[in-house]
Amino acid sequence: xxxNKFLAMLSCAALLTAVTAGCSQGQTQTTSGxxxxxxxxxxxxxxxxxxxxxxxxxxxxxxxxTAYPALQAVAAEAEKKLNIKIKFxxxxxxxEGDNLVKTRLATGEMSDILFYNxxxxxxxxxxxxxxxxxxxxxxxxxxxxxFKQTVSSNxxxxxxxxxxxxxxxxxxxxxxxxxxxxxVPKTWAEFIxxxxxxxxxxxTAVIGSYKTTWTSQLYVLGNEYNVQAQDASxxxxxxxxxxxxxxxxxxxxxxxxxxxxxxxxxxxKDFLATTYDNALKMLxxxxxxxxxxxxxxxxxxxxxxxxxxxxxxxxxxxxDNASINGFTVWMPSALYINKxxxxxxxxxxxxxxxxxPDGMKAYMSKSKANGPYVIKGINVPDDAYDAIKDMQSYFxxxxxxxxxxxxxxxxxxxxxxxxxxxxxxxxxxxDGAADYDKDVKKQAQQLNLPGW
Numbered sequence: 125x126x127x128n129k130f131l132a133m134l135s136c137a138a139l140l141t142a143v144t145a146g147c148s149q150g151q152t153q154t155t156s157g158x159x160x161x162x163x164x165x166x167x168x169x170x171x172x173x174x175x176x177x178x179x180x181x182x183x184x185x186x187x188x189x190t191a192y193p194a195l196q197a198v199a200a201e202a203e204k205k206l207n208i209k210i211k212f213x214x215x216x217x218x219x220e221g222d223n224l225v226k227t228r229l230a231t232g233e234m235s236d237i238l239f240y241n242x243x244x245x246x247x248x249x250x251x252x253x254x255x256x257x258x259x260x261x262x263x264x265x266x267x268x269x270x271f272k273q274t275v276s277s278n279x280x281x282x283x284x285x286x287x288x289x290x291x292x293x294x295x296x297x298x299x300x301x302x303x304x305x306x307x308v309p310k311t312w313a314e315f316i317x318x319x320x321x322x323x324x325x326x327x328t329a330v331i332g333s334y335k336t337t338w339t340s341q342l343y344v345l346g347n348e349y350n351v352q353a354q355d356a357s358x359x360x361x362x363x364x365x366x367x368x369x370x371x372x373x374x375x376x377x378x379x380x381x382x383x384x385x386x387x388x389x390x391x392x393k394d395f396l397a398t399t400y401d402n403a404l405k406m407l408x409x410x411x412x413x414x415x416x417x418x419x420x421x422x423x424x425x426x427x428x429x430x431x432x433x434x435x436x437x438x439x440x441x442x443x444d445n446a447s448i449n450g451f452t453v454w455m456p457s458a459l460y461i462n463k464x465x466x467x468x469x470x471x472x473x474x475x476x477x478x479x480x481p482d483g484m485k486a487y488m489s490k491s492k493a494n495g496p497y498v499i500k501g502i503n504v505p506d507d508a509y510d511a512i513k514d515m516q517s518y519f520x521x522x523x524x525x526x527x528x529x530x531x532x533x534x535x536x537x538x539x540x541x542x543x544x545x546x547x548x549x550x551x552x553x554x555d556g557a558a559d560y561d562k563d564v565k566k567q568a569q570q571l572n573l574p575g576w
Contacts, residue, residue: 179209180208181211181235181470182210182211182236183212183237183238184214184225184228184234184237185213185215185238186217186221187214188217189424191286191491193491194488194490196210198477198483198487202478208470208474213235217337218338219338219537219541225238225249226249229249232464234464235462236462236467236471237462237465237471237474238462239458241458242271242274242283242457242458243274243455243527243529243535244532246458246460248567252280253463254463255283255463256282256460256461256462256463256471257280258283258461258472261476263284264281265500266500266501267499268498268499268500271498274455274530275458283459284459285455285457285479285498285499286478286487287456287457287494288456288493288495289453289454289455289456290456291418291451291452291453291524292342292451292452292454293346293438293439293440293452294315294438294439294441295407295414295416295417295419295422295436295438296415296437296439297407297413297435297437299435300322300327300413301318306321308439310442310446311442312377312381312443314442315442316384316388319390319414323390327411328390328391328406328412328413329391329413330385330412330416331391331392331398331403332385332391332392332398332547333398333399333402335402336399336400336401336403337540337541337544339400341539341540342416343381343441344369344381344382345452345527345528346452347452348452348525349441349451349523350374350448351372351374351375351528352525354443354448355372359532362375362534363532363534365568366575368557368558370554370557370560370561375557376557377444379546379553381441383546383547386546387549392412400421403417404429405429407425407436408425408433408436409429418454418494419495419512422436423492433510434510436510436511437514438514439514450521450523451515451524451525452527453524453526453530454495454530455498455526456498459478479502481502484497492508493505533573534573536560536566538559538560542559542560543556
């Protein structure tokens with residue numbers, strides 16, 4: 125993927141923010157800050173004026189974060205305005221959830237709509253066989269090209285976004301940083317120095333939440349900006365089986381960061397039993413001070429600890445060079461329509477409603493922006509959280525890069541389990557990276573990628 129094109133699209137979203145009124149969660153405003161044109165909100169009726177039968181759709185989703193309550197809010201509006209009722213089907217997170225999705229698709233038991241990752245994990249689901257193509261739907265024009273590329277296969281588009289983009293970095297408690305006289309680190313060495321001071325003060329320097337297995341990956345995944353900044357050919361060579369994590373020093377650094385955090389005793393003693401929700405509580409209360417995480421966590425923090433949200437900031441995964449300092453960006457997950465669904469037309473109407481101003485107003489009532497939106501005309505509100513505002517200068521300066529899973533179809537399914545082994549001292553960083561390279565090879569061969 126052309127990185128300049130990606131950045132240009134995000135800049136376009138930022139420019140739209142400047143010329144359009146900010147979003148509001150108020151009852152009388154749309155996401156663009158203006159009163160919407162009157163629409164027919166009455167359910168469809170039959171010739172004898174009796175309400176038509178409600179069409180029920182099933183939607184498979186996880187429950188981590190605020191996407192689930194946000195989708196529930198959209199569903200409530202869709203039932204009133206479209207006569208479409210959404211029945212939610214809940215899946216677990218992480219590898220267990222990925223396996224469930226694949227099993228459901230293979231057995232023909234998938235829900236009408238699936239809310240799932242965009243990028244490489246989407247590619248692994250054989251989209252042309254399993255999902256309804258949306259390329260020619262009129263509402264596709266609302267989406268930024270940079271997003272559509274992450275939900276496309278062979279030039280055909282299959283999904284619409286659920287939520288905003290976000291970044292991977294180190295979330296931190298600004299109040300504790302201030303109390304300890306710490307400043308935001310620009311290098312890994314400075315991060316280690318800060319962590320030593322936090323540990324000496326009797327607090328958890330780096331929060332670990334390995335009970336929620338996917339959270340083990342953030343050093344490796346969030347390090348991608350540093351990789352692309354120092355090795356512009358890595359993405360192409362990695363996808364073409366010419367570059368490896370184990371033999372590319374800057375890519376190996378993410379595994380080394382994971383190992384060093386454990387070796388120096390920075391994490392909470394119960395990090396293997398600590399969940400994502402427990403970790404957010406530690407960060408909000410300041411008992412844990414730094415947490416490698418996606419900024420999608422900001423919404424959950426605000427919902428559960430509204431009096432602490434101003435204490436939360438975020439900075440990039442530090443490189444070893446102060447001049448290389450920027451964020452890795454994640455595109456939002458997406459909603460896909462099961463190709464075997466018997467309710468395809470109704471599902472298309474629901475997806476159209478979701479990305480409309482009314483649908484996004486409902487969504488944003490339960491889930492505020494974690495970064496720029498990828499829907500034209502839907503803007504980051506003026507009252508965005510401080511942690512989101514921390515990101516803005518990096519976007520303005522062009523110091524962002526897409527996460528590897530959005531510019532390469534290759535992502536091994538066992539990265540989280542490998543990193544738990546590295547992050548508990550069972551495996552060295554080098555061995556973990558080598559094992560992941562083997563995992564990647566299997567995935568690439570399953571996708572029949574050239575060169576593998």
